[in-house]
Amino acid sequence: MSNKFDSIRHYHDHEVNEVLQKISKHPMIKALMGFTFPDKTEEEWMEALMQVNSIQQFQSDFAYHSIQRILEKSxxxxxxxxxxxxxxxxxxxxxxxxxxxxxxxxxxxxxxxxxxxxxxxxxxxxxxxxxxxxxxxxxxxxxxxxxxxxxxxxxxxxxxxxxxxxxxxxxxxxxxxxxxxxxxxxxxxxxxxxxxxxxxxxxxxxxxxxxxxxxxxxxxxxxxxxxxxxxxxxxxxxxxxxxxxxxxxxxxxxxxxxxxxxxxxxxxxxxxxxxxxxxxxxxxxxxxxxxxxxxxxxxxxxxxxxxxxDYYLWPTNYVAYDILHNSNRFVNKYTEKEKLLFERRLELRVNKQDKTVVDSFLAMYANPVINKLKLTNEQ
The missing domain is CATH 3.40.1130.10 (Glycerol-3-phosphate (1)-acyltransferase)
Structure with a gap:
């Protein structure tokens, strides 16, 4: 039965198993499953994957664990x-x-x-x-x-x-x-x-x-x-x-x-x-x-x-604000070590000679602080 949403919709549950059968041999799936279930053999996770018959089941038994592993590692x-x-x-x-x-x-x-x-x-x-x-x-x-x-x-x-x-x-x-x-x-x-x-x-x-x-x-x-x-x-x-x-x-x-x-x-x-x-x-x-x-x-x-x-501000946001504005306004919001780590990242990731690039990088982290200050009229 064709549906007017077919061009954009996600899969229906009855389509899930067939799709997983098709992509299960893809090297990216193998890499993802190897990463997610390091203790399982390919045969083991493959067999479990072949039993999946709904999105809910795929998310609970596979995607959920992938995200937990990503959180652990990164x-x-x-x-x-x-x-x-x-x-x-x-x-x-x-x-x-x-x-x-x-x-x-x-x-x-x-x-x-x-x-x-x-x-x-x-x-x-x-x-x-x-x-x-x-x-x-x-x-x-x-x-x-x-x-x-x-x-x-x-x-x-x-x-x-x-x-x-x-x-x-x-x-x-x-x-x-x-x-x-x-x-x-x-x-x-x-x-x-x-x-x-x-x-x-x-x-x-x-x-x-x-x-x-x-x-x-x-x-x-x-x-x-x-x-x-x-x-x-x-x-x-x-x-x-x-x-x-x-x-x-x-x-x-x-x-x-x-x-x-x-x-x-x-x-x-x-x-x-x-x-x-x-x-x-x-x-x-x-x-x-x-x-x-x-x-x-x-x-x-x-x-x-x-x-x-309600945006949660991290030490990196405050460090970036202070470096960008050449100030110590938020010095109580981060440690010296946190500041050094952020400065190291800045050095590794952008060309320190190009002020536009440096300022843009800093602004990316500082803007959530600036926007919160604007909201509470504390600029």
């Missing part, structure tokens, strides 16, 4: 806050700042699973899953596709389809959804919600007022922060091009390299905070204006305030 651990305010058996729309292609959603889902909450279907750019194997792995992990680089008319059609799909997941299937607050990852540490994301979400609304629909789908802002961004140096060329007003052209395998580096690179501390479900704010917005564009901008601002307010 971080000093994951801390979380705010999850206690979520209700079991309830679908939420998580709108999150976006730092890492794979880890952001994977870590959220690991934590949702640990709390017995509904895990998400997650949006992923189709540019990131060009390889057949990656596409299969994404869809078996309940990712659905956001189509990128479309001409305007197709973009409108695609946005409408995605909006309807997200509505179907949340309202009809009782499935939580994760979407980034903007297209692509934040490269400069400035987390800002793009109104276009909210406009897309609102396309499927049949309520008279968009704010009523946004209340119905239970929007939850999520702040995720990494002590070290494993792709910080990789983000530099794009930031520099933007600073110089140049068009940035991606290298052929750049997305894949970013994806891989984000997974295996050292992150040290990681924190996820779940903000309050948008509710009374939406009533206030509804009562203050009936102009849709103004409403959407006000919702974006509310999400931004939540994400910035």
């Amino acid at each position: 971080s000093s651990g994951l801390t979380t806050s705010g999850f206690e305010k979520l209700e079991k058996d309830t679908a939420y729309l998580y709108i999150s700042n976006h730092r890492d292609i794979i880890m952001d959603t994977s870590l959220l889902n690991v934590t949702l699973k640990d709390h017995g909450l509904i895990m998400t279907a997650s949006a992923i750019g189709d540019n990131l899953v060009q390889k057949t194997f990656l596409l299969a792995l994404a869809k078996v992990n309940r990712n659905f596709l956001v189509r990128r680089n479309l001409p305007p008319r197709e973009l409108l059609e695609s946005s409408k389809l995605m909006s309807e799909y997200i509505q179907d997941l949340l309202v009809n299937k009782n499935r939580s959804v994760w979407i980034a607050q903007r297209e692509g990852r934040t490269k400069d540490g400035n987390d800002a919600t793009h109104p276009g994301v909210l406009k897309m979400l609102g396309m499927a609304a049949d309520e008279n007022n968009l704010m009523d629909y946004f209340k119905k789908i239970k929007i939850v802002p999520v702040s995720i922060s990494y002590e070290y961004d494993p792709t910080d140096a990789l983000k530099m060329p794009q930031i520099i091009a933007k600073a110089k007003d140049e068009i940035y052209i991606k290298e052929k395998n750049e997305d894949f390299i970013n994806l891989y580096s984000g997974i295996v690179g050292q992150k040290k501390g990681i924190h996820i905070h779940i903000g309050n479900i948008l509710d009374s704010e939406l009533d206030e917005i509804k009562n203050s204006t009936d102009k849709v564009n103004k409403q959407i901008q006000a919702v974006a601002n509310a999400i931004d305030r939540s994400i910035i307010k």
Whole structure:
């Protein structure tokens, strides 16, 4: 039976086993399974993989353990806050700042699973899953596709389809959804919600007022922060091009390299905070204006305030702020050793002779501090 969402949807449970049979011999799967289950032989994990008949089973028995191993190897651990305010058996729309292609959603889902909450279907750019194997792995992990680089008319059609799909997941299937607050990852540490994301979400609304629909789908802002961004140096060329007003052209395998580096690179501390479900704010917005564009901008601002307010700041953020501003303002927030480690990273990753590059690298880590100060008028 064909379905109008077939071009973007994740796999259905009845498709999972066949897909896993197909990709099980892929060298990347072998490497991933060898990494995840170092104590098991290939025959053992292969046999277990062949028994999988649902996304839930794949995530519980395989993906969950892969993420735990990645955390062991590439971080000093994951801390979380705010999850206690979520209700079991309830679908939420998580709108999150976006730092890492794979880890952001994977870590959220690991934590949702640990709390017995509904895990998400997650949006992923189709540019990131060009390889057949990656596409299969994404869809078996309940990712659905956001189509990128479309001409305007197709973009409108695609946005409408995605909006309807997200509505179907949340309202009809009782499935939580994760979407980034903007297209692509934040490269400069400035987390800002793009109104276009909210406009897309609102396309499927049949309520008279968009704010009523946004209340119905239970929007939850999520702040995720990494002590070290494993792709910080990789983000530099794009930031520099933007600073110089140049068009940035991606290298052929750049997305894949970013994806891989984000997974295996050292992150040290990681924190996820779940903000309050948008509710009374939406009533206030509804009562203050009936102009849709103004409403959407006000919702974006509310999400931004939540994400910035609850963004967990690490010593690296404070060190970067002090170096960038040549100050000792936050000297009580880090140790001398933490400062030396950060300076060492800066030396290894960027050309110290190029002030633009150095300042951009520092700003990437310092901007979350600056944005929090702006929010509390403490600049």
